[in-house]
Amino acid sequence: MTVTKIVEIPLVLEIPIGPQHPALHEPLLLKVYADGEEVVRVDINTGYNHRGVEKLCEKNTFYRDIFIAGRVCGICNTVHANCFVRALERILDLEPSPRAKYLRVLAMELERIHSHMLINAVMAEILGFDTLFMLIMRDREMVMKAKEILTGNRVLADYMIVSGVRRDIDETKRDRLLSILDKVEKRIKYYRKLFEEDATINLRLRDVGVIKDVDASRYALVGPPARGSGIKIDARASDKYDAYDEIPFNVIVRKEGDSWARMMVRWDEALESVSMSRYVLEHLPRDSNAVPDERRLPRRFPPGETFTRAEAPRGELTYYVLSDGKPKPYRVKIRTPSFNNIINGGFAYIGYTIADLPAILVSYDPCISCMERAIVIDLRNNKKMYVSLKDLVVGGRK
Amino acid sequence: MATAPSLPSRLDFLKDYVLKTYSMKPNRIIIEVDSKYVHKVFELFKERLGFPNFYISTIAGTDFPKENTIRVDYYVVVLPEEQTIVIRTYLPRDEPKIASIIDIVPGALAGECETYDLLGVYFEGNRFLKRAFFVPTDVVEKGIFPLRKDSKV
Structure with a gap:
């Protein structure tokens, strides 16, 4: 043959x-x-999904850009809007009131809780635990409700405005938020224990995708992937923007560097965020107005440039804004955390x-x-x- | 008005290459460097600070057609204090070329690919550069770099 x-x-x-x-x-x-x-x-x-947001920002006015910035990402929209609004405040030399700073932190921390719950739910689904996915998503809905009580919307909040926020809360809403936080905290503690102890989750995630601290900084990883490898990067702790200089919190760092460590960093951060949100609600300053009169905000932006950082749920988010004195920004550069983590990772x-x-x-x-x-x-x-x-x-x- | 800040003592090794320093709000130090020394500057960063004591946060390019330059800013975050340092350089707009730093800092890959695709800054030595990395193919076919000020998208 x-x-x-x-x-x-x-x-x-x-x-x-x-x-x-x-x-x-x-x-x-x-x-x-x-x-x-x-x-x-x-x-x-x-x-596959480049929408030209930076070019769009150059074509619109500074105030309209706040809403464009909020639409860069659905999950972390308040962080995007906050980072951009703070850049505008640096150019205008404005400072929000203490109450507004506390409320901004509350909105961003609620967002961090639901974002971390979402990705842990997705991880459960990927590992084959569809029921766990549904349970976490069910409990995440409580946080979405809390965000709705605070900002008026479940997802896209449009909560940030130059020198303040767009809505204030009263005592009734404060009590409702506190009771939701109590319920959510119990559930997060339960899921954290599950991720820590469940044999299958441990077998699938431990020692998988190990990243050394040297590699994390060489490849410019940010957020939980960096903190899971023992690198302490947290813009909240270093830049101390808004009310983060007054609210006590711990930066969660783990040494293991594997996929499991990254998920555990997220659960621990979610618990930190619950206690930060509770602190905000219990210590909310009463002496100032959080909602500025939008009609009295400055219409002219002086020339200047600024580079602001924020700690989004996925890591360090940066905005560079350059104003040349015209009604529209000359340049807006957005660097999202996933941009570094996914392309370099x-x-x-x-x-x-x-x-x-x-x-x-x-x-x-x-x-x-x-x-x-x-x-x-x-x-x-x-x-x-x-x-x-x-x-x-x-x-x-x- | 921004005052000229001094170079942080940890970054003394850069003093031979600094053209001038100034600050940007809030609390960022800008170090202007000649474009031909950018590679050397990052070599020094790696040699003197070493990993994991710094990382490249982002690379931002800006087009200035009136001055006929493209400005490239490298945002470096120095750990553990997380101080943001900006290495700023200017390139001619007609032929924006600069040595790639991914051989020293691989984390610059995302920033270099983006700056090439959106602004047309060519990073020599980066073999991963390609058009349509972010920009849709119909824009690429027209040969447009969308973030240049004279391009209509």
């Missing part, structure tokens, strides 16, 4: 993950190269298996589809054909 065809199976398989997949939260393409089960290289492709997948990949990806914050193929070389015609491994197994029979 003469050999007419040989099957050449490439040593390294290319597996595109994304840009569209039910488990993906953002349109992103991870091109994974795998040697058997082991990931040897990851290429990251972006550009490709190195953490290498050496782990394909099954670990979603866990590592979600531990940063976004996921997975698979496609396998082999090359069939027809020796008679010297032709190459691509067929999937599945077709190869059934011998071309359908």
Whole structure:
């Protein structure tokens, strides 16, 4: 029998993950190269959802840009708006009232709680715990309600305004918020214990995607991925913006550096945020007005530049704003935490298996589809054909 | 009006390369450097401070068509005090080229790719640079760098 065809199976398989997949939260393409089960290289492709927000900001006035900034991200919209509003306040040399500063912190910390609960829920789903996903999402709804009581909306708050906030709270709302925080705290403590003790979660996350502290700073990782590797970066503690200089809190840092550490950092931070929110509600200054009269805000922006940082749930968020004295900003540069974490974070997948990949990806914050193929070389015609491994197994029979 | 701040003592090693220093609100120190020394400056950062004592927060490019320059700012955060230092340099607008620093600081990858795709600053030595990294392909086909002031998108 003469050999007419040989099957050449490439040593390294290319597996595109994304840009569209039910488990993906953002349109992103991870091109994974795998040697058997082991990931040897990851290429990251972006550009599926670039909306040109920076250019849009240059085309609109400073005050309109506050709402554009709030729409960069749904989950962390108050942090975006806050970072941009503080940049404008630096240019205008304005300072919000103490009560407004406390209320801003409350809105941002509520956002951190629900964001951390969301990603932990997604992690539970990725690991196969669909019930846990639903339970965390159910309890997260309490935080959304709290945010609605405070800002008037579950998700997009549009709460920040130059030199203040847009709504104040009264005693009734304060009591309702405190009772919600009590309920949420119990649930977060329960889920934290679950992530700490559950055998399956530990097996799937411990020692997976380990990032050393040196690598975290070399690849400019921020937020929980950096803090989970023992690097203490927290813009709240270092820049002390708004009322963070008066509210006591701990910066959570863990040494392990694996996916599990990143998720635990998030649970611990959520608990810190609950106690910070409670502190805000119990110590809310009464001597000043939190809501400024929007009609009296300055209309002219002097020339100047500023670079503000905020600690978003996913890490350090920065805004650079340059004003040349005209009604519109000359340049707005936004750097979101995921921009660094996802694009630079490709190195953490290498050496782990394909099954670990979603866990590592979600531990940063976004996921997975698979496609396998082999090359069939027809020796008679010297032709190459691509067929999937599945077709190869059934011998071309359908 | 911004006063000229002195270089922090930890960053004394940069003094030979500083053109001038000034500050930006709130509390950021801007260090202006000639574009041909930017690579050297980051080599010194790595050598003297070392990882994990600093990271590159972001790279921001701004187009100034009147001055015919493109300004590139490297935002470096020095740990553990988390002080933000801005390394600022100017490039000619006709041929904006600068040495890539990803061989020293791989964390600059995202910022360099973005600045190339949106502003057309070419980072020599960065083999990951490509158009359509963020910009939609129809804009790329027209050869437009969207964040340049004269481009209409």
